[in-house]
Amino acid sequence: MAEAYATGYGGNTPCLEIDAAGQSIIIDAGTGIRGAGQALVARGVEQIDLLLSHTHWDHIQGFPYFPPLDEESVTVRVHGLRHSSPSLHEVFSGQQQAPFSPRPLAKVRAKLEFIEHEDGDQFHLGETKVTCRRLNHPGITAGYRVESGGHVLAYICDTDLDGDVLHVDGLDQAVDDAGWLEQLRQNARDLGHSADVMVCDTFFLPEEFEPLWGHSCPDEFLRLAAEVDAAGIWLFHHRPGRADSDMDGILERYRSAAVAEGVQLHAAREGVEVSL
Amino acid sequence: MRVKLWGTRGSVSNPSAGTRRYGGNTSCVEIRGTAGEVVILDAGFGLHWLGQRLMGEGFSSGSEAHVLLSHLHWDHIQGLPFFTPMLVEGNHICVYGPGVNGQGLKDALMCQMERAYCPVPNFFDDSIGARLTVHEFDNASFTIGGVEIRARQIHHGDAAVCLGYRIENDGGSLAYLPDVDYTDPEHFESALDLAEGVDLLIHDSLNREDEEPVKGHATDADAVRVGEQAGVEQVMLFHHHPDRSDDEIDAVVASYAGHRIRVSAAAQGDEIRLSS
Numbered sequence: 001m002a003e004a005y006a007t008g009y010g011g012n013t014p015c016l017e018i019d020a021a022g023q024s025i026i027i028d029a030g031t032g033i034r035g036a037g038q039a040l041v042a043r044g045v046e047q048i049d050l051l052l053s054h055t056h057w058d059h060i061q062g063f064p065y066f067p068p069l070d071e072e073s074v075t076v077r078v079h080g081l082r083h084s085s086p087s088l089h090e091v092f093s094g095q096q097q098a099p100f101s102p103r104p105l106a107k108v109r110a111k112l113e114f115i116e117h118e119d120g121d122q123f124h125l126g127e128t129k130v131t132c133r134r135l136n137h138p139g140i141t142a143g144y145r146v147e148s149g150g151h152v153l154a155y156i157c158d159t160d161l162d163g164d165v166l167h168v169d170g171l172d173q174a175v176d177d178a179g180w181l182e183q184l185r186q187n188a189r190d191l192g193h194s195a196d197v198m199v200c201d202t203f204f205l206p207e208e209f210e211p212l213w214g215h216s217c218p219d220e221f222l223r224l225a226a227e228v229d230a231a232g233i234w235l236f237h238h239r240p241g242r243a244d245s246d247m248d249g250i251l252e253r254y255r256s257a258a259v260a261e262g263v264q265l266h267a268a269r270e271g272v273e274v275s276l
Numbered sequence: 277m278r279v280k281l282w283g284t285r286g287s288v289s290n291p292s293a294g295t296r297r298y299g300g301n302t303s304c305v306e307i308r309g310t311a312g313e314v315v316i317l318d319a320g321f322g323l324h325w326l327g328q329r330l331m332g333e334g335f336s337s338g339s340e341a342h343v344l345l346s347h348l349h350w351d352h353i354q355g356l357p358f359f360t361p362m363l364v365e366g367n368h369i370c371v372y373g374p375g376v377n378g379q380g381l382k383d384a385l386m387c388q389m390e391r392a393y394c395p396v397p398n399f400f401d402d403s404i405g406a407r408l409t410v411h412e413f414d415n416a417s418f419t420i421g422g423v424e425i426r427a428r429q430i431h432h433g434d435a436a437v438c439l440g441y442r443i444e445n446d447g448g449s450l451a452y453l454p455d456v457d458y459t460d461p462e463h464f465e466s467a468l469d470l471a472e473g474v475d476l477l478i479h480d481s482l483n484r485e486d487e488e489p490v491k492g493h494a495t496d497a498d499a500v501r502v503g504e505q506a507g508v509e510q511v512m513l514f515h516h517h518p519d520r521s522d523d524e525i526d527a528v529v530a531s532y533a534g535h536r537i538r539v540s541a542a543a544q545g546d547e548i549r550l551s552s
Contacts, residue, residue: 011291011300031289034518055392061354065288065518083392091392099348099376099384102433102492138395214395240324270292 009238009247010270013058016155016199020148023126026050027144027155027199032270033062041067045074049125051132052080053157054141055091064096064103074110079123081134081142082116089114117142119187133187135159137214138166145191151276154192154230157201157237161188161220163211193228196276199268202235205250218254218265225263232264277423277445277550279476280306283322284542286455286482286493286515287351294521299544301325302351303454303515305478310446310551313421314341317441317452317478322544323355330361337366342420344427345373346454347438348384357389362399367406374414374429374437381412414439422446428470430456431463433492442470447552450476451508454515457492464502471506475550478542479503481513484528490517496528496539503537510538 013030017039024045026036029052040048048068053059068074080088092114096105105112117123119134119142131145136159143156160166165180175183192198203215218235225233238247247267258265283289283301291300302320309315314335316326323343330341341361346352361367376384382400389398399405414437416427424444432438432455440453451471456479458464471477479499483489496513503511516525525541532539 008293012289034288034290035292056395057354057357057393060393061350062288064350086392094387094390094392098435099379099437100350100353100388102349102435139392241328 008270009242009244009267012270013061014053014157014237015062018146018153020128020146021126023128023148024048025125025128025130025146028053028059029061029063029066030058031062031065034065034067037065037067037069041071046071048074048076050076050078051130051142051144051146051155052078052088053135053143053155054080054137054139055083055088056139056158059158060092060095063092064101069108069110072109075113076110077113077115079115079117079130079132081132081140082118083140087114088116131191133191134184135187136161136163136166136181136184138212139214140167141214143188143191145195152195152197153276154195154198156188156191156221157199158203158214159184159188159201159216160211160214161185161216161224163214166212166214188224189228192224192230195228195230196232197274198225198230198233199236200233201237203237203239208239218250219257222254222257222261222263222265226261230263232266235265235267238267277310277443277448278308278547279450279550280308280326280547281322281542281544282306282326283318283320283355284514284516284544285320285351285518286480287490288518289321289351290518294523297522297543298516298520298525298541301544302354303346304355305452307423307443307445307450309421309423311421313423313445314339315420315423315425315443316341316343318346318352318454319343319354319356319359320351321355324358324360327355327359327361335361335367336364338368339364340368340370342370342372344425344441345371346440346452347374347432347436348376348381349436349455352454353385353388356385357394357396361406362408363396363405365405368409369406370409370411372411372413372427374439375412376437382410385410426470428466430466430470431459432456436492440467440470442474446550448550449474450478450550451506452478453502454478454480455482455492456480456494458494458498464505467502468506471502471508473507475509476512476548477503477506477508477510478512478514480515481528481541482515482517496532500532500535500537500539503539508537510540512540512542514542516541
């Protein structure tokens with residue numbers, strides 16, 4: 001593990017860059033995507049696949065400032081779950097309309113494609129296999145399983161693993177809540193099974209938990225990781241008020257539980273790079 | 277009056293090791309009048325943290341805050357959905373800002389909280405949370421308690437309608453020109469008018485003279501020129517370029533050492549008192 005700078009879990013909203021055998025995959029377009037994009041432009045990358053969990057601000061607000069959008073030679077494919085109304089494209093156009101943004105989406109130089117998938121779809125990006133499954137969050141939200149070279153990263157964020165069903169848009173009304181909850185839990189298991197790394201929504205600690213927000217605690221993810229035989233978890237989607245010292249304390253608090261479950265425990269730090 | 281800087285960055289936030297001192301939050305400046313009036317200039321990410329501070333001070337049912345928006349680009353409004361005092365019933369929040377082509381200010385602010393983007397109930401809808409009043413204007417003079425306010429249009433690119441503000445209280449005065457360009461000599465007129473003789477001029481400094489300019493913005497040299505011509509006490513460089521590191525900002529400020537007016541750079545968390 002090499003750290004880009006010495007301290008800090010970071011202050012940007014979610015963005016992960018994956019280089020899978022030369023294939024550039026970005027997960028989520030929080031404010032971190034600006035720095036990721038500067039690096040992609042510097043490397044001359046021309047094909048970028050953005051896997052979007054959902055369209056809440058903290059997961060899309062960096063997109064208008066993504067430097068590859070200024071490059072005519074670049075194609076950016078934005079993947080997400082099917083959004084009937086508004087569509088994924090409409091949500092992104094809306095973000096860049098006047099009076100909010102000086103540049104409409106239609107004026108960006110890069111070629112943009114919006115691809116809406118169904119829950120359970122599997123697709124290939126080069127040699128990399130991606131699976132997307134619906135998660136339990138207020139809003140249509142996908143988790144992703146990214147498999148490349150025999151290694152697996154699962155991105156299971158944002159979701160309330162053990163809470164009530166939070167959002168019924170696009171869900172089959174003939175199935176009851178208990179049925180859906182079990183399905184949504186199974187989705188998380190399918191995404192995470194045997195993963196090298198599970199990137200987790202651990203916004204809450206148990207004593208802070210709010211049932212309608214659609215986020216989880218480290219406890220649920222440690223149990224899930226043990227259940228599906230994932231090697232390790234990264235605490236992620238840190239609550240904005242958490243200081244670095246708070247994050248250190250959370251790692252300390254869950255260290256023995258992680259050892260007992262046989263799961264490696266890390267907290268995501270901005271700038272850190274990991275090879276799988 | 278007391279002035280506190282909660283966000284100093286332009287365009288997009290960039291919290292990182294290199295921007296720790298001047299700060300990574302987008303634009304937000306708190307002004308406290310001598311009678312406790314809460315006046316807030318712009319609603320970038322810094323607004324969330326100001327809101328948390330207000331709540332900690334017991335800002336609850338019956339409290340009043342006035343948010344003056346320069347314009348509606350994201351970096352000046354993106355903190356509003358995360359401004360906790362807006363969720364408290366009985367509070368009164370007044371939002372002021374420019375009219376928007378073909379769309380009212382209130383409608384535009386409601387757009388930001390549409391369900392696709394934001395799971396929080398849309399508190400620009402009248403029935404939710406604090407009592408909300410929206411004032412739309414292009415030029416105006418009014419008072420909030422003992423705080424005197426004047427708004428005038430300033431030039432920020434060709435498409436955006438942008439306001440600058442002059443604030444006076446207890447014999448102290450400041451002018452706030454966060455996003456402004458002087459591509460035509462006529463654009464100086466309203467800037468000079470607002471800034472005339474103020475103690476503190478908070479001014480856009482996104483661009484540098486030796487760099488490719490971002491349209492609609494000013495350089496530190498523009499800021500100092502306006503300060504000199506308007507006879508201000510102190511020029512505070514503001515709306516820092518997201519890529520401008522702390523060390524680079526230090527160097528810009530140092531280049532004005534010994535200048536006949538005081539030149540400083542806005543640093544997140546800094547507080548200044550202005551009085552006669």
